[in-house]
Structures are given as structure tokens and as C-alpha cells.
Amino acid sequence: xxxxxxxxxxxxxxxxxxxxxxxxxxxxxxxxxxxxxxxxxxxxxxxxxxxxxxxxxxxxxxxxxxxxxxxxxxxxxxxxxxxxxxxxxxxxxxxxxxxxxxxxxxxxxxxxxxxxxxxxxxxxxxxxxxxxxxxxxxxxxxxxxxxxxxxxxxxxxxxxxxxxxxxxxxxxxxxxxxxxxxxxxxxxxxxxxxxxxxxxxxxxxxxxxxxxxxxxxxxxxxxxxxxxxxxxxxxxxxxxxxxxxxxxxxxxxxxxxxxxxxxxxxxxxxxxxxxxxxxxxxxxxxxxxxxxxxxxxxxxxxxxxxxxxxxxxxxxxxxxxxxxxxxxxxxxxxxxxxxxxxxxxxxxxxxxxxxxxxxxxxxxxxxxxxx
Numbered sequence: 001x002x003x004x005x006x007x008x009x010x011x012x013x014x015x016x017x018x019x020x021x022x023x024x025x026x027x028x029x030x031x032x033x034x035x036x037x038x039x040x041x042x043x044x045x046x047x048x049x050x051x052x053x054x055x056x057x058x059x060x061x062x063x064x065x066x067x068x069x070x071x072x073x074x075x076x077x078x079x080x081x082x083x084x085x086x087x088x089x090x091x092x093x094x095x096x097x098x099x100x101x102x103x104x105x106x107x108x109x110x111x112x113x114x115x116x117x118x119x120x121x122x123x124x125x126x127x128x129x130x131x132x133x134x135x136x137x138x139x140x141x142x143x144x145x146x147x148x149x150x151x152x153x154x155x156x157x158x159x160x161x162x163x164x165x166x167x168x169x170x171x172x173x174x175x176x177x178x179x180x181x182x183x184x185x186x187x188x189x190x191x192x193x194x195x196x197x198x199x200x201x202x203x204x205x206x207x208x209x210x211x212x213x214x215x216x217x218x219x220x221x222x223x224x225x226x227x228x229x230x231x232x233x234x235x236x237x238x239x240x241x242x243x244x245x246x247x248x249x250x251x252x253x254x255x256x257x258x259x260x261x262x263x264x265x266x267x268x269x270x271x272x273x274x275x276x277x278x279x280x281x282x283x284x285x286x287x288x289x290x291x292x293x294x295x296x297x298x299x300x301x302x303x304x305x306x307x308x309x310x311x312x313x314x315x316x317x318x319x320x321x322x323x324x325x326x327x328x329x330x331x332x333x334x335x336x337x338x339x340x341x342x343x344x345x346x347x348x349x350x351x352x353x354x355x356x357x358x359x360x361x362x363x364x365x366x367x368x369x370x371x
Contacts, residue, residue: 045075047326052081053088053101054187055226056125056245057311061101064345065334072333076326082226086185086211092314093117098327100314103187103245104211105293116318118365119293121310122334123341124281124352126272127191128259128307130252131241132234133158133173139271141166143263144199144306150241151179151196152203153218158239166269173239176220180233180242183223185211187309191297192243195307198298199263231255243307246272247349264306265298272305277352280304285355292361310358311351317368324370331369335362 051061061080069078083091085102092100093114105119129142146162149155155162159172182189193209207213215221222240224233227248234240235255244252244259249272252259261269270276280299288294296308313334319327334340341353354362 045322046077047075047323048077048079049099049323049327049330050079050081050097051088051099051101051313052083052091052097053099053314054085054103054245054311055082055228056103056127056188056247057101057122058082059247059349060123060311060345060351064348065340068340068345069330069333072339073326073329076330078330082228084182084184084211084226085187085190089314090185092316095316098315098319098323102312102314103309104190105310105312106314111291111293114316116316118315118317118368119291120313120315120331120335120362120365121292121354121358122313123311123346123354124277124296124308125311126246126277126305126308126350127188127243128246128249128252128272129241129262130231130234130244130257130259132238132257134238136170136172136258138170139258140170140260141263141269142260144195148196148200148203150177151181151218152207152216156219175239178220178222178237178240179218180222180224180230180237180240181215182225182230182243184225187211188227188243188245189213191307191309194295194297195262198265231257247351249350262306264302264304265300266302266304268302270303270305272307272350274350274352276303276305277308280306280308281352281355285357288358288361290361290364292358292365315369317370319370321370328366328369331366332363335359335366 058080066078066080085104088100088102089106091097106117111117146155156176157174158177159174164172190209190211193207193213197204197209222233224230227245230242230244231248231252234242234257261271264270279301280296283299283301283304284296296310298306313331335354337353346353
């Protein structure tokens with residue numbers, strides 16, 4: 001049985017300048033509650049729920065949920081910003097946004113310092129390793145051990161024996177590998193470095209895993225902000241490699257980037273297909289605790305893709321009554337298979353719906369908002 005992994009106190013750091021405002025205040029400093037006159041003497045209240053954080057979740061919010069939710073709650077406006085998971089968590093704690101979107105759950109130390117926060121899964125996602133290798137059409141097989149050695153500079157060229165031994169028959173070029181990493185506080189970095197920590201002891205004992213890891217200095221290495229920045233860096237640099245959230249898979253493919261089959265805990269090389277992501281989630285669903293903070297990386301099972309995770313809404317339960325009601329309604333809609341967790345919203349960004357047992361745990365956490 002896979003061990004539940006918790007983030008260290010240093011795992012999440014503030015990576016953006018916070019906007020000074022309080023709970024119930026929009027990110028631009030204006031009130032979230034604005035009376036609007038309607039016909040006669042009746043009035044309706046317009047609320048704005050501000051979300052910021054994960055660039056992996058951004059395509060779901062911005063491309064799917066925001067427009068769909070207008071028909072559910074016409075008087076509620078939702079805004080979304082792609083600022084990185086670290087920013088999402090820190091701004092939700094500070095109260096400058098109502099929803100902090102994150103690929104990583106809050107650390108134990110943060111929960112102790114901010115006991116009114118909850119971590120609510122919104123969907124299941126994954127991460128793929130993408131590369132710019134002209135002339136290579138097939139999916140390469142890569143392991144966490146090989147990736148750790150690339151990101152520490154131990155493996156420098158694409159035709160290194162450690163890579164060619166995994167890809168027999170593939171003519172790999174003698175070109176220097178350009179590793180691309182996130183420069184902002186990132187849940188994707190958390191997931192990637194956790195996979196490396198699980199599969200390479202040297203990495204575990206030195207860099208470990210975090211949203212803001214201390215990246216080893218590697219010749220030619222590039223830092224990029226957001227998943228969009230990583231995809232852009234990969235597309236602009238031949239022979240580069242990087243980790244990208246699955247909601248950006250289509251964008252990367254359109255840019256001509258390839259992506260790898262990753263070695264799983266069982267030793268199989270697997271692609272991030274819906275079936276393999278679901279297998280990994282099913283292997284861990286019975287271990288999800290009541291507070292829902294859990295790592296799904298490196299799940300057991302022959303068909304379990306190794307880098308999957310819950311996408312989280314980081315929420316301060318202490319909200320004004322009108323905002324609390326609006327947030328609870330939205331989060332319950334987002335968690336429901338008949339609402340935001342419907343395949344018509346999740347499939348375009350390659351996310352999977354929450355298991356029924358997780359949706360039930362969500363309801364308990366959501367009901368704490370306003371308390």
C-alpha cells in the first residue's frame with residue numbers, strides 16, 4: 001500500500017506580491033458585494049468570487065467553468081488568474097482572493113498557522129514530461145531516475161546510455177539536453193520533484209520536493225513561469241525537456257512537442273491516458289483522509305500512471321454570510337458530476353471527475369464555509 005506523503009513546512013512559499021485587501025474584497029480592491037437596482041423597488045446582489053493560482057487549473061476555470069456557471073448563478077461573477085499554486089495558496093490565506101487554486105495541498109505547518117483553511121479537491125489531473133526532439137515521432141520511455149540525473153546535470157546528452165537503453169532502436173541525437181523548470185511557486189514543481197524523490201535517493205536527500213525547490217545549476221537550464229511559459233520555452237529551444245500539466249497537453253502537441261511514457265511504481269512505462277490516470281486514482285481513493293490532503297504520486301498498480309494529483313481549491317472558511325453562501329453553491333456545483341465535474345467540462349482539459357467518496361468528503365468540508 002502506498003504511503004500517504006505530506007508536504008514539509010517549507011514546501012509552499014509565497015511567490016507573488018499580495019494585493020492588500022480583506023475577505024469579501026475583490027482582488028482589484030473593490031467590494032465583492034454591489035447592490036444593483038432592478039425594476040421597481042426590488043434589488044439583487046451581485047457577488048464576485050476571485051480565484052487565482054494554478055496554471056494547470058486555469059484552463060478549466062477560464063475555458064470551461066466561468067462561462068458555464070453564468071447560467072447557474074447569473075448574479076455571481078467568477079474571475080480567474082494564472083499565477084502559480086504558491087500564489088494561490090498564499091493569497092487565499094491572506095484573504096485577497098476567495099479561491100486559491102493549487103496542484104499541491106497546504107503543509108502541516110501552514111494548517112497549524114491558519115486553522116480556518118480547507119483543501120477541497122476539484123478534479124483529478126496529471127502531468128506529462130514533454131520534449132523538443134526534431135525527427136523523433138514516438139513516445140520515449142523515461143524513468144524518474146533518468147529525469148533526476150538530467151536535472152542534476154549527470155546526464156547531459158540525449159544519446160546517453162541511460163536513455164538509449166530505455167529506448168532501443170531509437171536514434172537519439174548527440175545534442176545537449178536543455179532542462180526547463182518552473183521559476184514561480186508551482187504545484188507542478190511539487191509533483192515533478194516528488195516523483196523524482198520517489199525514484200532517485202540522491203535527489204530525495206538533496207533537493208527533495210517542494211513548490212519552490214532549489215534547482216541544481218545545470219548548463220543551459222531554463223526557468224519559465226507558468227505552464228504556458230514552459231511550453232513556450234520548450235517550443236523555442238530544440239533538445240529541451242520539461243514538465244507540463246496535462247491541461248496544456250494539446251497546446252504542447254500543437255507546438256510539435258513530444259511527451260514520454262513514464263516508468264511507474266510497478267516498473268511499466270505508461271502514457272497519461274484517461275485509463276491510466278483513473279487506475280492510479282482508484283488505487284489511492286480509499287486512503288483519502290477527511291481533510292483530503294494526500295499525494296497521489298507514484299500510486300501502486302500495473303496500469304497506474306505515476307504523476308497524478310487532485311487539483312485543489314484552497315479556501316478560508318471564515319467568510320461573510322452572502323459570500324459564504326455563494327462560494328458553497330459554486331463549490332458544490334464544481335464538485336458534482338451533474339455540474340462542473342461533468343465530462344463535458346473536464347474532458348477538453350484532460351481532467352477526470354472526482355470519485356463519489358471524494359465528492360462526499362467535499363460536501364462536509366464545503367459546509368464549513370461561513371463558520
